[in-house]
Amino acid sequence: MFEGWDAVALARAQFAFTMSFHIIFPAFSIGLASYLAVLEALWLWTGREVFINLFHYWLKIFAVAFGMGVVSGIVMSYQFGTNWSVFSDKTGPVIGPLMAYEVLTAFFLEAGFLGVMLFGLNRVGPRLHFLATLMVAVGTLISAFWILSANSWMQTPTGYAVNASGQFVAADWLEVIFNPSFPYRLVHMVLAAYLTTALVVGAVGAYHLLRDQHLAGPRVMFSMAMWMATFVAPIQILAGDQHGLNTLEHQPVKIMAMEGHFQSHKDGAPLILFGWPNQTAGRVDFAVEIPKLGSVILKHSPTAPMDGLDTVPRENWPPVPITFWSFRIMVGLGFLMMGLGLLSAWMRWRGQFYSSRFLHMFAMLMGPAGFIAVLAGWITTETGRQPFTVYGLLRTADSVSPLAAPAVGSSLLAFVIVYFAVFAAGVIYLLRLMAAPPHPGEPGPPRDVPARAAGITPAAATAAEDAS
């Protein structure tokens, strides 16, 4: 099997597949960890039972999602070596330390405090427990910092030199870490994680409100989530715009692909809304476009000249159709999110926030929108920087391990089967947890119970299940 296949294509497919699966979980757990910290803080501050109920409700969901993130993440840290050994050898001295710092400052922090966060409330008391929750939340953010720094360096490499063995080495670590695209990518991704989580929380709240609009827990979570959508979605669109301008400066070819600009425009480029990019012919078929608007958005002048892919050697073209379409999916969903935020604010003002079935249906349908937008966004940025792994310096085709197609093909097949089996089950369990409304006395200890020495462990609930 897989004899005669292209080993490079298989390795790319494997990375794209395992990475896409993985990113879903961090995108959710970054936001959810922060949300849990907020819920616990509100509980400690106000003492209202609804907050600790919501905390325990989402904690169970967090535990399942986090576990899937961990195991799919371990795969990533070894895949660089198994499938991209030349890349690892050449860039290890630069991005290796960034990832090592991610492990040291973030992964250990999350993992070290996760056990206490999940099982330790009765053992350590509310204050230390809140500290543990906070550490997990901070850990997820630190993790985003380092991994996006590493990714951004691959997109916009600065502060490096090349040594005698052909390896990239750091000339200036601050320039490596804070490379030009990093601040934009970090803000864009963290906001995306927060929005993604808000949309899931909102959808779960809406689902339960559709059945009973008087439930305390769903009302609180729906309200919190819609505030996030109202404020963060517009900020995210602005952040995305800034990120795009930064990309135009440092990776103009990626912008050409995103915009479908095959041709150069000397006196103002159009904004192509839709169309079918034809990579072979070098044009966009069936294009629906608005004249000059492309230049207005990207250069803030209707007549600003813009280069197209016709100025770039063909062997350096990214796959235009994927970049073009994934970008549109992301942007479209972003505007839908803003629409949801605005509608919810309007309904709040009208006093129909908890009763509007339309709002609740809309919010429920938007539940997965964050994940799709995150995936589409990553596909845009990763496809758009092809055919390079280190932008302009190291080609993807020159980065792979000395691979045999059957080996990569078999491992790809194994990952596909395992991921679909395991993570499908996980998603079912998550949905099952979400389908039950949070109720008073959500399993988890009440406040101010003195710490006791024995077993705060998962056994009791199952014991209770068996008894019932």
Add this chain to the structure above:
Amino acid sequence: MSVAVDLATVWAFIIAFAVFVYIVMDGFDLGLGILFPLFPRKADRDIIMNSVAPVWDGNETWLVLGGGGLMAAFPLAYAVLMPALYTPVIAMLVGLIFRGVAFEFRWRTQRVRNRWDGAFFGGSLVAALAQGIALGAILQGVHVEGRQYAGGWWDWLTPFSVLTGISLVMGYALLGATWMVMKTEGALRDKAYQLSWVLLFAMLGAIVAVSIATPFLSVQYTERWFTWPNIILTAPVPVAVAGVTVLLLRSLANKYDYQPFFLTLALFFLSYAGLGISMYPYIVPQSITIWEAASPPNSQIFMLVGVAILIPLILAYTGWAYWVFRGKVRPGGGYH
């Protein structure tokens, strides 16, 4: 140059330390999974699972540090070894996925809980076996040309690597059994004692077999262990193994709670030190030394700062987490 030499050695010790902490922490954790079929009662399984549920994630983080640290500090070794160990590494990752998700999934379903218990066992077994095989494959050396692995896709599979694979499974199972002695009570603990006896002899047999087989792999190993004056340094290792074994047998006979686990760790440490003596200064035996594989000094120094500050912190709060969940695990309250 002298700075670079020292740094590479320091980093070799750091990576070795990370890998050893991983073995110490995830070893018993995987061992519990390997022993799972021997404890078919659901109540027992719940207790076994709960004895590691709060800490397993931290345990596996050391594996990420081992992989990430190797890429950062010795990128050439990482780039050569990963393709050489392609199949065992992928098998290990898949195994870890199955056992990792089982921790949460088995509480989320009544109907197919047995299936996730099976995944916990199978995943743990495959991961342990793959790690042991990888170790054997590294020890026997890999074929390198230029800066790349140049061997075949099945080079890792030899009688020797199968032996090291089975040995590690035995060793992890012993760690799991002695952990259970430490963390459980009553009939569960009694059964763990019985298992510990059997597994101890199995592990000793494995240590002897690997020790006899290793010198035949390469002249370098033979010279390292059996020539004057090296023998002054190497002889204490087998002597210490014998000493620890006596203590371990005594602690099992006296039914101590804590000693069996920590003495088993001592046995692991001695075996691990033995491996280090065999390999040093090669990171890919017989082809690449730690100095040839090392990152430039400014990468290694940059990370050394972080390691010096953060590893003590990590050990401190990890220790705290273990302290919070200290003592015997009993059936009791929870969030599930």
